[in-house]
Amino acid sequence: MYSRIEVFFKDAFPDPLGNTIRSEIEAFGFQGITNVRVCQVYILFGKVRKNDLDTIAQKLLTDTITQHYECNPAIFTKIGANGRSPLHIVEISRKPGVMDPVEQSVLKAIRDMGIDVEGAKTAQKYLIDGNISDEAIHNIATRILANTKIEDVFVYPETPNYNHGTLQYTLKKLTVPLLQADDKQLEEISIRGQLSLNIPEMQSIQRYYQSLKREPTDVELETIAQTWSEHCFHKTFKGIIDFNGNTIDNLLQHTIMKATKELNKPWCVSVFKDNAGIIDFDNTYNVCFKVETHNHPSAIEPYGGANTGIGGVIRDIMGTGLGGKPILNTDVFCFGIPDTPADKIPKGVLHPKRIFKGVIAGVRDYGNRMGIPTANGAIFFDERYLGNPIVFCGTVGLIPKNMCQKEAHPHDLIVVAGGRTGRDGIHGATFSSAELHEQSEQMSGGAVQIGNAIAEKALLDVLLQARDKDLYHCITDCGAGGLSSAVGEMGQDLGAMVNLEKVPLKYEGLSYTEIWISEAQERMVLAVPPESEHEILELFKSENVEATVIGRFTNDKILRLFYHSHLVGEIGMDFLHKGIPRLERKATWHKPLLEEPALPEKEDFGTDLKKILSSWNVCSKEWVIRQYDHEVQGGSVLKPLHGLHNDGPGDACMITPVLGSTKGIIVSNGMNPRYGDIDPYHMAASAIDEALRQIIAVGGNLGQVALLDNFCWGNTNKPDRLGSLVRAAQACYDIAITYGTPFISGKDSLNNEFVTDKETIVIPPTLLISAVSVIEDVRNAVSMDIKEPGNLVYIIGITRPELGGSHYYHIHGYKGNNVPKVDAVLGKNVMHAVSQATSQRIIRSCHDCSEGGLAVAAAEMAFAGGYGMSLNLSGVVTEGPVHRNDTILFSESNSRFIVEVRPEHQKQFETLMKDIPCGLLGKVTSEPLLKIYGLTNKLIVSENIYDLKDAWQAPLRW
Structure with a gap:
């Protein structure tokens, strides 16, 4: 049983969302729409009395000055413009299991009002007037109004069916027939399970279980796949590469990390071993910095992918050392050309303009709601990002000097805190390690997550209290791989025992494997000494943040997973973290022979100058920038826009992390993918130079500058792709050494290719260099x-x-x-x-x-x-x-x-x-x-x- 409340603007007032939707529809080439009105729909499950519905609508859901509401109208009440019936009605709601923060907020608010409801769901109803066909309306609904990967669409006369029933899960321990499988069967197991593991890796797993004389359980195989994913393990960079006849054993150690080691800067506090790099700041605090990618999820669901991309990197800061406080966000995006004709969009690909707007909204909402200034970034456009947008999200944090080291201890309790676990984010790590194709949306829809910034803000605030009370020994975020990676990494040198039935769930029906690998957002894992259990749980409870003991760390280097006392998984930590075979690949690079133009001389270059100024990669990004809060927390010195009318393009941002101090930090970035078409070495070198000269341009110096690298590349199984990656990494070493600027952290995202029935769309070699610098006196800005x-x-x-x-x-x-x-x-x-x-x-x-x-x-x-x-x-x-x-x-x-x-x-x-x-x-x-x-x-x-x-x-x- 459920009730409906529909909220809509009075006819005397304009409908801002409806007007925006109408403009979007026209921008996508659909003509004939005369009016669009939008109703916000709230579905409440359980027996709710009529007077309670009115109370909820009036006191919680409706602005009674500008809006009307109706309780339990006919599902397709026709509230058209000027009171007449609209020609078309579309209703859209989230698919079951897809997280909706609004639903959670509404449910909590209603219960706080003392009204008992079993559950809540939201939907949007679009009332569309105009002379347009039913086929066009269906296209509008599925291509503009909804994202069918995460939303259900109902077009009148279809009737929505909203069920609130729960599915019970009955334990069924599953094993995977691996011991006798041949190579073809091993490959099929990997593909069918979306494990993204190659034949040598599957063979290594097979040998391990042959030594144990048993088949692996499903959760064990999933754990290995998450841990060994390219996203988590960076196996290409750590592999053995034959580059034009020369052997490189671990590209990362021979380039990026080598520069840092040789420079040996005393102000580098922690590099390449924690969730973020840490550098010295003042006598009390250090600064940490991390930039992540969230490309594949953003291609599938732009808002959710970007939303959880920024949420995830914020949690990286929260999980650095014993916990940093996020003080600044930086975001760099790469999209296809916004005015690409609709008939040029491959099947399975969202229009780049829609991806653009969704990504911007996702990052905007998360950062603004958490109260973190977004003051630095860039946007690049290229037709080759059509199938794979690139979403770089970065966060800078402030951390006390004595809180930069962490280590879980034997017998520490494993505590999961923050959001509940659902099916969102299943196979996220392995999904991010594979190429996309037109079926990705159907196969990997579960890898899309939707964030809840308010929940993460509450989690952040209480974590900092627990940190300062010294209530835990170690902390990390629940990111790629979910609990499997978080617990697996924290217990790598110890061992762990986890009771999966104790993990708080969003809804019933999850299997033990889904619980273990879900990447549901806003979760942190802590190692808590037993004597602190009561105090830390009470602290979390006092701030309405859920925290639960789900197991403990051991001292036998074995990961054991239980579900209601049944052992469902048991893996040796040494095999899990060291059993992966080294990749061996060939890489080649040859300088391309491109046409050198002989442009005619001219006497006036004004037209050329205006063309460049209005080109996608140079033009003003003010439309994006002004959606972000640049001044929250009160430390901003230089924001993204400068000048007389505050609309000129600044080079870098500057903030004071400690209010009242004149000491600050500068954050900048450098990137130019087009140079990589000619030579990726010089592309990488130029990216570093650009990031550094932006720091200099705003008043900084090279005295204490740290770099972060983010490589986004195509399929590095192909020698030419890998060769360009090697060449770019070599430049990173050479230029960083000369400038004296060490790398402190980084990330790579490979296999950014989209396979169509006609071609493979490969992103250009893309290297983002981010830089953070300490400036002694921000008054020199x-x-x-x-x-x-x-x-x-x-x-x-x-x-x-x-x-x-x-x-x-x-x-x-x-x-x-x-x-x-x-x-x-x-x-x-x-x-x-x-x-x-x-x-x-x-x-x-x-x-x-x-x-x-x-x-x-x-x-x-x-x-x-x-x-x-x-x-x-x-x-x-x-x-x-x-x-x-x-x-x-x-x-x-x-x-x-x-x-x-x-x-x-x-x-x-x-x-x-x-x-x-x-x-x-x-x-x-x-x-x-x-x-x-x-x-x-x-x-x-x-x-x-x-x-x-x-x-x-x-x-x-x-």
Whole structure:
């Protein structure tokens, strides 16, 4: 039995969501819609009296000024515009088992009101007017209004059937016939179980169980698959690679980790061994930083995938050491082209615009609701991200110096705290380790999770209290692999015994295996000494956060799983964590031969400049940025947008982690996948250089900068894909060593390919470099907007004929060969000189030259500050004679800055730059024009700064 409450706007008021939906429908090419109204539907299970329904509707669910409600109307009550019946009615609700935080909040609020209900469910009903066919409505419902992977769709006259019955689970211990299986059968077992294990790995498992003289249980095989997944174990980076005839034994140790070891910076507190890297900050605190990927889930369900991506990396900080406090989020996204025609979208792929909006909303809602500022990020577009969007989510945390180490002890209790366990997230780790295809949504829908930020915020607050009371020895998040990975990692050197029936469930009917590998969100696992059991459970209870003892750590290095006293799984920890065979792969790389364009000379580059400014990868991301809270927690110094109208593109963000202190941190990122089409080595080098020069541009220095690497690649079983990965990793070592910037953490996401019946869509080699730097005095911060007419404008660094992979070539349909290279010795000297100038406060504004080169950087500085510039390219320092204006205007050479200096500081500034390539470009003008004179002193750009700004803002003015 259930009751319905429908809430909708009064006819006198506009329906904001309905108007947005109508615009979305028209944007996707469906014409004829005249009006869309939306009803929010609440289904309450159990016997609820009519007066209680009215109380719930009036006091909890309805804004009585602007909204009406109806209790138990006919399911398809026709409340059309102006009182007439709509032509079409669609109702959408979450599939059974898919988490909905609104349902949980409504249920709790109703019970807090003293009204007894058995359960709650939400739905949305769309009332659509217009001259449009039933077939079009069905397409609108399934392609725009709903995500059929996680939602049920009912189109009138279909009648929704909402059941609240529970399914009981009866223990049935399952085994998998492995001992006598041949290689083909082993492969079939892996595929059928979505284990993502290869033949040598399956053979290793087979030999282990042959030695035990028994078949594995299903939960044992699942545990091994989660632990050995690419997502968790990083077996490609740790494998043996034959690269063009040279053997590399563990790519990670020979590149990324090797740089950190050789640099041996004393301020690196913890690297590559915890949930996040940790560096020194001040006398009381350290700073931790982690960036994760959540690509595959975001391709299937953008909102939930991104939502839980940011939620997961926040939990990484909560699980670092004995627990850090999240203080900053950073997010970088890669999508297909937003205006891709619908007929170009392969089967099984969501439209990139829909993925874009869903991902943005997911990250926005989670970060904002948890009260964490999102102040840094970037967005990239490329047609090759069509099948696999890339979602990088990062979090910075603050942790007391004496809380950075952790270790579970024998006999510690295993406590799971936070959210309950459901079927959401099943096979998440193994799903993330495989290629996608058009059937992924059907096969892996259970891998999609929906987050609940409010639950995680409550969990965070009580965890910090428990940490400060010293109530536990160790903590980690329940991420990829769920309890199997969390308990398995914490007990790796100990052993563990877990009673799976004690795990709190969202609903009945889960098998012991589902409980063990579910990746349901907002859960942490703690190792609690027995003497602290009562105090920590009471503390969690006092804050309405569920915490349950589900087992204990042992001292025999065996993982034992029980379900109602029945032993359902038993694995040796040594085999689980060390029994995986090493991958052995071949890798090749050969420099591609690309066409080098011979573009005609021209006299005016204003049109080219506006085209680059309005290109997807350069244009303003203000529509996204303004959805995030940048100032919550009160420590923001430099936010993403700068300038007169707070809409210029900042280079990096700066915050003060400890309020009242002038000591701060800077966070930046660097990435340019197009360079990888020419040479992934120089792509990686440029990404590091970009991340570092952004730190320098806002007033930082190289004294204490730590890097994070995030590799997103295609199928590395293929030698050319793996070869490009190797080359990029080698650059990471070379450049980090010269700059003196160690890596402290990282993550890889491989197999980002989408297989269609016609082709395989492979993402471009994508490396995100994130950087975190400590700055002694945030009062030295510099923004990128020019400040006052009459000031001098300089360019620092060398400009080379490096247009390969540039935006200038891209708008003309070319890639080119001369990719920007990094001279790290020169770059380090340039950055040091700029840092000296900013520390002496003689630079008024600074902007790094990156996408679009000098011309784009100057335009952004001008329209951000509201003043013009008069510049002359003859002041640019070049390497050798460069005779073309377009080369100097649009080259994307590394280690370059445009700076603004007051005339009275000219001598002091030029003294600082005496051994550095630096040229006087011109000056700031009160006239709102960007004027650039070419090598022969002819005017080659003359554009109103507001026209330039309009070109920059127009593409994402949604």
